[in-house]
Amino acid sequence: MAMHYDSRPSSALNWGCRVALLESRELRSVESARYLSNREIAKYIVLPSQSRRSAWLAGRLAAKYLFLNRLEMSAETNRQWVPTLVKLSSQALGAYSPWMYQQVEVLPSESTSSHPKIVWCGKDRRESVSLSHAGGASCACIGIGSPTAVDIETAVPRIDAFYRNTFTRAERDWVARGAEGESIRSDWLYTLLWTLKESALKLGWVNPASVWDLPRIEIDGLPGLNHIGQFWYSRKMDNEFVVSTARVREHCRAMQTQVAFTGTRNLILTVMNL
Numbered sequence: 096m097a098m099h100y101d102s103r104p105s106s107a108l109n110w111g112c113r114v115a116l117l118e119s120r121e122l123r124s125v126e127s128a129r130y131l132s133n134r135e136i137a138k139y140i141v142l143p144s145q146s147r148r149s150a151w152l153a154g155r156l157a158a159k160y161l162f163l164n165r166l167e168m169s170a171e172t173n174r175q176w177v178p179t180l181v182k183l184s185s186q187a188l189g190a191y192s193p194w195m196y197q198q199v200e201v202l203p204s205e206s207t208s209s210h211p212k213i214v215w216c217g218k219d220r221r222e223s224v225s226l227s228h229a230g231g232a233s234c235a236c237i238g239i240g241s242p243t244a245v246d247i248e249t250a251v252p253r254i255d256a257f258y259r260n261t262f263t264r265a266e267r268d269w270v271a272r273g274a275e276g277e278s279i280r281s282d283w284l285y286t287l288l289w290t291l292k293e294s295a296l297k298l299g300w301v302n303p304a305s306v307w308d309l310p311r312i313e314i315d316g317l318p319g320l321n322h323i324g325q326f327w328y329s330r331k332m333d334n335e336f337v338v339s340t341a342r343v344r345e346h347c348r349a350m351q352t353q354v355a356f357t358g359t360r361n362l363i364l365t366v367m368n369l
């Protein structure tokens with residue numbers, strides 16, 4: 096399995112794949128409706144709670160920011176697929192006017208699916224977009240040229256039955272080897288596996304896609320454990336991705352993917368590219 100470790104500073108941006116992270120608390124001073132289109136406002140106002148509205152909005156603003164930023168850049172893409180993490184603040188969002196944000200819409204790709212798509216000035220775009228929310232943070236990823244999915248999860252303990260029912264024997268052995276008996280490590284590694292499976296779902300490869308399908312998806316060719324330990328003690332999410340390949344298996348089918356992940360002791364952010 097090819098694997099490398101990337102630690103470029105965030106200023107060295109490329110446009111192969113970018114991920115933006117925005118915490119909901121950054122939106123306190125943001126007048127949400129100014130950044131949304133009428134179609135988005137119609138969805139926003141019926142969301143069930145303030146926390147869901149904040150997460151939903153943060154994900155969309157992150158995606159819109161990335162898209163607008165992409166329009167400004169050359170179409171250059173990296174030969175080697177490595178995501179770049181952009182940490183956004185309310186101040187950073189001010190780089191573009193509310194009117195510009197309204198022209199970029201993040202809408203369901205079909206009325207029957209929650210899979211998002213990007214619409215620019217009323218026209219569907221080919222870039223793939225993926226969103227995820229956890230622990231007060233939302234992230235968005237825009238992929239150029241190939242479908243890309245993002246998933247963010249908090250690393251918390253879950254009950255044994257969940258692990259037994261959600262992960263295969265090989266996956267559980269991989270976690271046991273890496274955890275070395277420490278529950279914090281074990282929670283982290285299981286959560287990483289979970290983000291990989293959810294990312295595979297978001298790529299639309301499993302049909303019908305639902306979290307109930309996760310037990311029959313197996314992540315094969317898992318990343319080596321030697322570069323992962325750095326995240327267990329980190330308090331800050333950095334632009335330092337472990338990049339690897341992984342095979343996603345479902346019964347007799349398998350798909351080869353590129354995966355990248357970063358994190359802190361509590362949070363894991365995974366990107367998967369077809």
Ligand SMILES: CC(C)(COP(=O)(O)OP(=O)(O)OC[C@H]1O[C@@H](n2cnc3c(N)ncnc32)[C@H](O)[C@@H]1OP(=O)(O)O)[C@@H](O)C(=O)NCCC(=O)NCCS
Pocket residue numbers: 150151154208209210211225226227228229246247293296297298299303304305306307
């Ligand atoms: C995709 C899924 C795994 C994400 O679960 P989650 O961890 O609870 O949520 P996350 O915060 O990581 O991701 C949520 C985002 O995923 C995106 N999403 C939802 N369904 C998606 C799908 N089928 N494909 C790709 N992305 C999807 C949405 O953009 C959503 O954000 P939004 O609500 O702000 O628009 C889960 O929602 C799921 O299983 N959905 C599939 C349901 C479905 O479409 N079934 C089809 C008929 S069987």
